[in-house]
Amino acid sequence: MKILQAIKMKGSTFNFIQDLQVLKNPLVLVFGNRYMLQDKDLYREVRTLFPNGHIVFGTTSGEIMDANVYDGTVVLTAIEFEKSTFLVKAKNVVDFGNDDKSLGQQLMSEFSQEGLQHLFIVSEGSSVNGSALIHGVEINKLCKVGLSGGLCGDDDRFELTLSSYNEPPKEGQVVAIGFYGDTLEITSANFGGWTAFGPERIITKSKDNILYELDGKPALDLYKKYLGNKASELPKSALLYPLSVRTQGDSEPIVRTILNIDELENAMILAGDVPERSKVQLMMSTVDDIANGANLAAKIAMRNRKNKPELALLVSCIGRKLVMDQRTEEEVEEVISVIGPSAKITGFYSYGEMAPFEGQETCKLHNQTMTLTLFSE
Template structure:
């Protein structure tokens, strides 16, 4: 595996860490949404990697090595020397926002022979990440892994962008499939958030829209807990996500993507099934940093080889809590995966990964998710 990295800051061209020649590389480009809206961004990356397979995703912060950037575009180009990959996309608008059908159709379009792993870069504004994952996994063999993340737009929640081999656009979901016995990929996630306050039952919901808790309008109830911070919704919701627990299942953390004042509902990044128990959550800087370390330890637990590349997807809510100390969670990750591992990634509106020791992928919020590669 050969890896080259670079960064583009506002008003400047890309600067690369080396100018090695890469053959048909996978080029992951994560960046600020405004910079990705520049009509010249695709051609600029294409000029650097003429034979590259270029995947774009907008972010709520860019990760490269041990630094968290803002208002930038980070680039990681990977030449796989022993394994192969394919990239395909679908757009939510073509499926009438039926994300389950989109996921199923997207997976079915890939060759299955020697398929090892999927990494997803998904639009993050309107997608139901839980439904997308269920669709992707419907016909997927249990031994095939799946992870990735929902694109971000800082804390604006206006729109997100993604694409493959074209200028970034709204509604795109990009799937990267990896093939080959020589490829070792492991993933894990962990949060570090703590539940508090009374536990309430979801009495009315539809997919990822939450209408009622204990028979009362969900948004009204949530605003009471937020107090003065309710005026800053949906941004302030990133500091107080929800723990959603179904009977006999691990609790999932759900971030609020948007609110609807007309019907007092909240749109979350993933499913919130009726009958589930819900609590507010909060965290501290130390808990979040320790959570990142735990995620790295879980991802490294059963590896045979040291990772050559780590793709990190961390939640924008973690970044808001940590503020000036955000890079501490990267330091914790590097202390576990090793300083020789190339690191790239982004802050997101949702993270995709299985729970430790479990096969099926889940949509998470407020976690650090790692996907580790080696050949």
């Protein structure tokens, strides 16, 4: 595995960390600030650098490279796989009438599962229901095939997210990268570090990822009451107080971030499904708890590995970044302390993370977690 990495600041060209070399058929991951990815010259610039590259773009709520977290930049990681192969496919939510489950099912059908080790998804994060997308992918995916990824971000604006494969970034795109090869070792894990508090309430009215009522009362009114003065800063302030959602039949609660609010319907739009009869509590966290959560996520990902990782893709939630503020890099440092200094690290802050719970095979949509996917060949 050969890896090149570069960073682009506003108004400058890409600055490569390693000496620039020609890579054969590279996978090129480009994560960056939405305004910079909207620049029409960016795609041409990356294509010139990697004329034979398979280029995947995704907007972020912060960029990760090595032990650093950036804002307002573009980070690039180009990977040449020497013993394995990959395949990239993309679909748009508009072509499926926003039926995200069908999109996921169709996307999965385009990958031969013979020799398929893992699927990594970079999805638009503005309108997609991540739970439905994952459900669609999981319908026909074999259990032995891993699944992880994230929903693109837009800082804390929640206005517009973009992604693409081999074309300029655009709205509504869901990109999947399939990794093939017997020599590949890919592991993924996630962990949060958030604590539930306050009364437990029952979801009495919801539809998919829209929450209307808790205990028969308007959910948005109740949430605003808890937030107090911070209610005027919604939806941004909601990132500091996500919801713990325990669905019937599930042993582990799922953390759900509120992506937007609907004042007219008095409802809250979340990143993933919130089924009726689920039990809900507010959550909060501290800088130390979040850093410890990242450390534990890395330990879970490393637990059964045979080889040291050469590449680490990190997807962490924007809510964690808002809590940690000036200390955000500490969670990346915690990951490095576990996986070792030799792995190249890239990733982004997101509106949602995809990975299975520890010990489970089925992927879930998470919020407020550090999710990492480790590669070696």
